[in-house]
Amino acid sequence: MRREDGSRDSPAMTDPEQHSYSRADLDRLGEKVAKGRTAAGLDPAPARTRADTAMGDGLRIAIEFVVSVLVGAGLGYFIGGLLGGAVIGLLIGLLFGFAAGLRGVYRGMMAGSAESAEEGTRDEPGV
């Protein structure tokens, strides 16, 4: 296969008569690539990703905030239970969870969205 392609390519490069053939070949290849991209569902997505980034960001940060509070409260309740004061632990854990949630919101706002993280994370990891 590969040898056949190679032998087809080399006259195209040396012989100017073959130029149009090679051009059509390239166009067909471009069409195939475009079709493949569409088939893989990769073409429309990146464009739309940026369009609904604000909504996605908001939801992501909201979920992280709520989860942080709940995990903090649960962890506090668990550790408090081990130490014999589940309610005190719950309250302290709730505060820490709230703080962790706020930190997550702050970090999320500073770092930009995870959805557009392809650009964002390159300068984000230090944050």
Added chain:
Amino acid sequence: MNPAFDLTSWLFSLARGVAAGPMEQFEIVPIVPLSFGDGLDLSFTNASLWMLISLGTALLFFTWATRRSELVPGGAQGSAEVIYEFIAKMVRDTIGEDGRRFFPYIFTLFVFVFLANLLGLLPSTPGTPAALHTFTPTSHIIVTFTLAVLSVGIVVLYGLFKHGFAFLRLFVPSGVPVWLLPLITPIEIISFLSRPVSLSVRLFANMLAGHVVIKVFAGFVAVLIVSGGVLSAISILPLIGIVGVFILEFLVAFLQAFVFAILSCIYLQDALHPAH
């Protein structure tokens, strides 16, 4: 027999079926029961079936697409290569060159979640038993949570293996005054522990909400059609809504798989470089 009568009764039965409840589609139905009592139930369910279907689809597609590797790829090989390069670029951009070793995991994760999301959008055949209805495994939090715990587990194990106790510097951000550390460290630990939860909740909630919305709108259509008169005429509105939401669901299926994979990458980056 009067065909109009048939149509009405058919619509009524359809309405009953559609209005049965938007949560019914998430019901776990055992296909091969295998219960050991005492809460240990290893039955092969519709969730297991659809996870196997996702896996089988991925295996078939990539085997078929790469059966004859050509220098100039055709349609199938081209799409497989696009997916490969897309994930490879994402891993390279988020974790860096030394993140290459995680590529097989991230690629598998993305393809599995994406196919589970996507195949869950296939229509069910009416009249078949519930065990054979289309099912979205990622609409169950236990599935997504297991995947998220796997990701975070790899982070912890690999981080400890590579850096030893220096990995725990992850919880001690640099540049923080010593007197603040008793406050900051628990906060960091809580945000680390909430990662698998928020990762799994995000995927599960998106899948669940999308499918519920489609089903609720479908209920509107069915009920409006059988109400007759003007109400039947405006049943087209929720139908248009279904089409819109359904298209959006394809985007969500891709986007959530992508977000799951990229957040796993960002967390794995911590395992490689714990000091921030």
